Amino acid sequence: MSTKRTEWADVPCPIGRAIDVLGEKWALLILRNATVGMKRFDEFRADLGIADNVLSTRLSRLVDARLLVRVPYRDGGRTRHEYRLTAAGADLLPVMHALAAWGQRYTEPAEPAEPMTLIHRECGHETNPGDKCVHCGRTVDRQDLAWLRPWRSPEPVPLAEPVAS
Numbered sequence: 001m002s003t004k005r006t007e008w009a010d011v012p013c014p015i016g017r018a019i020d021v022l023g024e025k026w027a028l029l030i031l032r033n034a035t036v037g038m039k040r041f042d043e044f045r046a047d048l049g050i051a052d053n054v055l056s057t058r059l060s061r062l063v064d065a066r067l068l069v070r071v072p073y074r075d076g077g078r079t080r081h082e083y084r085l086t087a088a089g090a091d092l093l094p095v096m097h098a099l100a101a102w103g104q105r106y107t108e109p110a111e112p113a114e115p116m117t118l119i120h121r122e123c124g125h126e127t128n129p130g131d132k133c134v135h136c137g138r139t140v141d142r143q144d145l146a147w148l149r150p151w152r153s154p155e156p157v158p159l160a161e162p163v164a165s
Contacts, residue, residue, distance in 0.1 A: 021065045022092075026050055026058045028099070031085075031092055034068060036147055037160040039082035059083055067092070069163055090142060090162035094129040114150035121146050121158065 008020035022028055029048055038044060045055055062068040067089035070081040097118055104115045120127040121144050125135035133140045146156030 021061075021067070022095075024058065024061065026054065027062060028096065030055075030058055030062060030083075031067060031089055032096055034083060034085045034089060035093065035096065035159055036157045039071075039084060041080070041083075044083075062089070071163065084163045085160055086164075087162045090160075093142070093145075093159070097129050109151075116150075117148045119146045119148050119156040120144060121156070 008016040008023075011017060011020075022031075026048065030044055033044055033047055038047065041055065041059070044050065044059070045052065048055070050058075059068065063070055063083070065088075066086055068083045069086050071084050072079050073082055074080075100116045117126045118129060119125070120133040120135065120138070120140055122138060122140075123133060123136040125133070126148075127133045127135060127140060127145075129145075131139060142159055143161060146158045148156040
């Protein structure tokens with residue numbers, strides 16, 4: 001029995017190619033955290049409870065796939081890297097929103113929890129990813145959106161802006 005990972009990067013099917021990038025365990029959770037502004041290795045590790053070697057590998061693959069970009073910063077006398085969303089990473093918002101809706105509908109948490117919602121910050125109401133707010137009808141850009149994850153915080157968290165890659 002082979003444990004080698006099947007490669008889908010060069011197949012004609014766009015779903016197969018997307019799974020090649022996003023189908024690894026932890027990839028979408030790392031991208032979810034980057035979407036709400038998490039940037040540093042230690043933050044990802046602490047939040048996800050992921051082993052250093054696994055996190056390092058996943059972050060490198062997401063950088064190689066151009067979903068995240070490494071941005072150097074100084075920590076005392078040492079240079080380290082933050083991981084920031086690129087436009088390609090930020091464009092996964094509707095996918096993550098769809099996964100959240102599917103998970104809400106077809107899975108059960110151990111403890112009851114209110115659903116995760118996308119909030120239009122200007123009017124304060126729930127909306128969907130797209131060009132217009134479903135409540136007020138105004139045009140909605142990424143900087144106008146926040147995620148409300150009630151099991152984490154009662155306050156909506158603004159979405160991180162992508163950086164140029």
